[in-house]
Amino acid sequence: SQQGEEDPQALSIQEGENATMNCSYKTSINNLQWYRQNSGRGLVHLILIRSNEREKHSGRLRVTLDTSKKSSSLLITASRAADTASYFCATSHSNTGNQFYFGTGTSLTVIP
Amino acid sequence: GAGVSQTPSNKVTEKGKYVELRCDPISGHTALYWYRQSLGQGPEFLIYFQGTGAADDSGLPNDRFFAVRPEGSVSTLKIQRTERGDSAVYLCASSFSLAGFNEQFFGPGTRLTVL
Numbered sequence: 001s002q003q004g005e006e007d008p009q010a011l012s013i014q015e016g017e018n019a020t021m022n023c024s025y026k027t028s029i030n031n032l033q034w035y036r037q038n039s040g041r042g043l044v045h046l047i048l049i050r051s052n053e054r055e056k057h058s059g060r061l062r063v064t065l066d067t068s069k070k071s072s073s074l075l076i077t078a079s080r081a082a083d084t085a086s087y088f089c090a091t092s093h094s095n096t097g098n099q100f101y102f103g104t105g106t107s108l109t110v111i112p
Numbered sequence: 113g114a115g116v117s118q119t120p121s122n123k124v125t126e127k128g129k130y131v132e133l134r135c136d137p138i139s140g141h142t143a144l145y146w147y148r149q150s151l152g153q154g155p156e157f158l159i160y161f162q163g164t165g166a167a168d169d170s171g172l173p174n175d176r177f178f179a180v181r182p183e184g185s186v187s188t189l190k191i192q193r194t195e196r197g198d199s200a201v202y203l204c205a206s207s208f209s210l211a212g213f214n215e216q217f218f219g220p221g222t223r224l225t226v227l
Contacts, residue, residue: 033215042116042203042218043155088154099168100145100216102154 004032004089004103012109019076021106023089026070030092034063034074037086037105046074046087081112114138116219118204124225125194133189133222137206144187145216146179147203155203161187194226 007022023032031050035043047063049056049072056063062075076083086105093101117136125131137144142163147155157171164184172178176194181187191198201223205216 035218042220043205043216045215045217048215090154099157099160099171100155101157102147104152104154 004091004101006087006089006103006106008106009104010107010109012111013079015079015081015110015112017079019079019083019108019110021074021087021108023072023074023091023103024070025072025089025091025101027093029067032065032072032092033090033100034061034072035088035090035102037088039085043088076108079108079110081110084108084110116204116206116217118202118219118222120222121220122223122225124227126227127194127196129194129226131191131194131224133191133202133224135187135189135204135206135219137185137187137204138217139185141206141208141217142184143207143209143214144181145205145207146187146189147205149201149203149221151200158189191224194224196226199224199226 004023004025013019029051031048033048034046036046037043047056047058049063049065060077065072086107088102088105090100090102119134144161146158148158149155159179160168161181164181176192179189201221203221205218207214207216
C-alpha cells in the first residue's frame with residue numbers, strides 16, 4: 001500500500017503550545033498535501049508541498065518534506081482551541097498519477 | 113462561488129436496496145473524485161473523473177459500485193444491493209485540473225447507513 005501514515009495517532013496539548021504531526025510514505029511522490037477535518041465535516045486543504053520543495057509556510061503552519069526519508073511534518077505554532085481537529089496527509093505518486101492516498105490521521109486536541 | 117455540495121447529507125437504507133449519491137462540484141472544475149471514509153480512517157479513493165470519463169476507477173471495491181458524470185459536471189455514485197459493510201461517509205472532491213498537482217476541494221459528505 002502507498003497509504004501515508006501519520007504519527008502520532010492522537011495528540012493533546014495546551015493552547016499556545018506548538019503541535020507537530022508526522023507523515024511517512026513508501027514510494028516516490030509527486031506532491032504531498034495536508035488536510036484538516038473537523039468532526040463530522042469535510043476535509044479542508046491546508047498546504048501542498050511538491051516533491052522538489054523542502055519547506056512551506058502558511059500563517060501558523062509550517063510543512064517540511066524530506067524525500068530521502070519519505071516523510072513530512074506539519075507544525076502548528078501557537079495552537080488555539082479552534083485547531084482541534086483531525087489532520088491527514090495525502091500523497092500523489094509518480095506511478096499512480098492522479099490517485100490520492102490518505103493516511104489514518106492524527107487527532108489533535110488543543111485544551112483551552 | 114459555492115463549494116462542493118453533496119446530497120443527501122444522510123441516507124439510511126436497508127440491506128439489498130439501491131442508492132444514489134449526488135455530487136455537485138465547483139463550477140469549472142474538470143477533475144472530480146469520490147472517496148469513502150470509515151470511522152477513524154482516512155478517505156479511501158474510489159474513482160476519479162476527468163471531464164465526463166472515468167479516468168481511474170481502480171478504487172471501486174466491486175461491481176456493485178458505479179459512478180457517472182454524463183455532462184462533465186454533476187456526478188452520481190450508485191451502489192446496488194447495498195451491504196452493511198457499505199456504511200460509511202462518501203466524500204466527493206473537485207479540482208481545477210489534475211488533482212495530483214492541485215488542491216482538492218471537498219464536499220461535506222453523505223453519511224450512508226445500511227441497516
